[in-house]
Amino acid sequence: MDHALPAPVAPAFGRKIARLTPWQRLEAAFIDVDLVPDLGARVGSREWFRGLVTCTILCASAIYMSPGFAPLNAVSPPAMPEAQWDEARAQAISPLALGGDTGRRMAATDAVVPLTDIPERPTMELVATLGQGDGFARVLTRAGVAEAEASRVAELVSGAVALGDIRPGTRMDVTLGRRANRSQARPLDLLAFRARFDLRLEVTRVNGALALTRIPIAVDHTPLRIQGVAGSSLYRSARAAGAPAKAVETYIKALAGKMSIGDVGANDRFDIIVEQARAETGEVETGDLLYAGLDRGKRQVRLMQWSVDGRTEWFEASGVGQKRGAMAQPVSSSRVTSGFGMRRHPLLGYSRFHKGMDFGSPYGAPIYAATDGIVAFAGRHGGHGNFVKLSHAGGIGTAYAHMSRIAVSAGARVRQGQVIGYVGSTGLSTGPHLHYELYKNGVAINPRSISFTTTSLLSGSDLANFKAKLNGLMSVRAGTPAPMAGRSGSPAGAVKASR
Secondary structure, rough: OOOOOOOOOOOOOHHHHHOOOHHHHHHHHOOOOOOOOOOOOOOHHHHHHHHHHHHHOOOOOOOOOOOOOOOOOOOOOOOOOHHHHHHHHHOOOHHHHHHHOOOOOOOOOOOOOOOOOOOOOOOEEEEOOOOOOHHHHHHHOOOOOOOOHHHHHHHHHHOOOOOOOOOOOOOEEEEOOOOOOOOOOOOOOEEEEEOOOOEEEEEEEOOEEEEEEEOOOOOEEEOEEEEEEOOOOHHHHHHHOOOOOOHHHHHHHHHOOOHHHOOOOOOOEEEEEEEEEEEEEOOOEEEEEEEEEEEOOOEEEEEEEEEOOOOOEEEOOOHHHHHHHHOOOOOOOOOEEEEEEEEEEEOOOEEEEEEEEEOOOOOOOOEEEOOOOEEEEEEEHHHHEEEEEEEOOHHHHEEEEEEEOOOOOOOOOEEEOEHHHHHEOOOOOOOOOEEEEEEEEEEEEEEEHOOOOEEOOHHHHHHOOOOOOHHHHHOOOEEEEOOOOOOOOOOOOOOOOOO
C-alpha cells in the first residue's frame, strides 16, 4: 500500500491580503494619489486643485503654530545736552567732498569764524625755465618779479657770465617773499641756477639789497678713451662700446680721408678719444672727437686734430695733414655757357681766344674761391668788369670776372669755398654769368685740365706741440682716463688750440 505525501497547496489570494497591516493597506490605497503635484503644470485640473489645497493647509498650519512677534524691552537712552550734540556733530563724517580723506577731516563747529580776507603765503617757490631766444629778465618778470628788480638781477648775473651763454632750457629756482599789499609785486628773495657746467649762481636778498654769490663746481676734464673690435659694423660696435653718436660720425669721416671704410676688417680694433667733463655733482658732458685710431695689424691709422693758420684738420702722428680734394667749383651752377679756346665774341663780333670758361648763374649768386690762396687783385679790370685774381701754391692762379660785387680786398688770405664776390654782368658781358680763368705759371690753361690736392705739413714748434699733445692722449687708459695737463677751466684734451 502506497503512502504518498500530499502536494503543497498554494494559499488563497484572500489570505495574503489579510496579512497586511492597516498602514500598509492605507498606503496601498493611496499609492497612485500625488499629494504634492506640480502647481506649474496642468493648471485647473483635479490634481492641481488638490495640490493647491495641500499648500494652503500647510501654510495655515505654519502660521497657526508660529510663536508670534512681540516687542523687545530695552532701556531708553537719556537726552543729550546741547554741548554734547555740538561735539558729536564735529566728529561726524561730513559729505564725501574730500574723497578718501573724508573721515580724517572734521566738520566745522560754531567755533569756526569765516575770515573776511584770506592771508597770503609768506613765500612762494617757483621754477622758471629759460626758453630758446628768451630774455633773462623776461623769464623773471613772467615768474612774478617786478621789472625793475628783474633788470637789476640781470645786471648782477651779467657780471659773472654773459647772459647769451646761458643755455636754453636752464631751470631757475625762484623764491618770492612777502609783499606789503596785493597791488605790488612780490620781492625776490632767492634766485639759484646753473649758469655754466662749472658754475652755479645765487642771488639773495641781504639787508634789503640783492647780492650775487658765485658757487664754483669742480669739473674733471680728463678725456674718455674707448677701444673695441670693429666687428660687422664699425659704427654699431663703437656706439655699443659707449662712444657718442656725433663722435663716431666724426671718427668715420676722419678715417675716410685716409682709407676706404669698406676695407675695415671685422678683427680691426678702433681707438677713440673724446672730450669729457665730469662735474662733482655727478653730471657728465662729452665733447668733440680728439683722436681717431684704427689698428689693422701691420698697419695703423693714428689721427689727431690740430689747427694751422686758423684751419683745423686731421693730422697723422707724423705731422702730415690730410689731402684736400681738387679745386672746388667757383659757383653752385654747373651749366657751362662757353668753354676754353677760340670762339666768336658775342659782343665784338669777331673770333678771338677765350682764356677761360663761362658759367651761367643767376644774378647775385655767390662766387667761391676754388682753393686756398691770396688775393692778388680785386677791383675794376677793363672788359672783365669787377675782377678778382687769386694766387695759389705751385704757381697756380685763378681769376673771376664780371662780378656784381667784390667781397674781398687785395692781399687778403682766402680759404677754399670762401665767398669772394657775387655773379653779375659788369664789363663786356651779355648777361649775368661768371667768367673763370685758370693760370699755370702765368699762362692761361683750360680749367678742366687741372686737378690737384694740397697737404699740410707740421714743422718746428707746431710739430713739437702736436706730438706732445698726442703723447698725452696716448697715456689715457681705456675706460679709466688719467688726468692730463691742461689750462684750468677748459678741456685738457682739447687740441683745437692753434700753434
